[in-house]
Amino acid sequence: MQEADVYTINDKEYILLNKIKNKENTYLYFSNISEGNDYIIRKLDLEDEDSMVPLDDEKEVQKAILLLTNRQLEL
Secondary structure, three states: OOOOOEEEEOOEEEEEEEEEEOOOOEEEEEEEOOOOOOEEEEEEOOOOOOOEEEOOOHHHHHHHHHHHHHHHHHO
């Protein structure tokens, strides 16, 4: 059995589903352990890669979703 990375974000537990690095950022894709329809995307802080930050705006959210979609299509 494979171990999963679990993070507490906003007082909820999320499992890390995927991590995608592109030229500018590293995006982290999470699913809520208790609520399967609760997904969030964060990125690593460029100044402190041990910290995560929210995405800047809707355009960046769309970009992160496109990265994930393209990766899934490649598989």
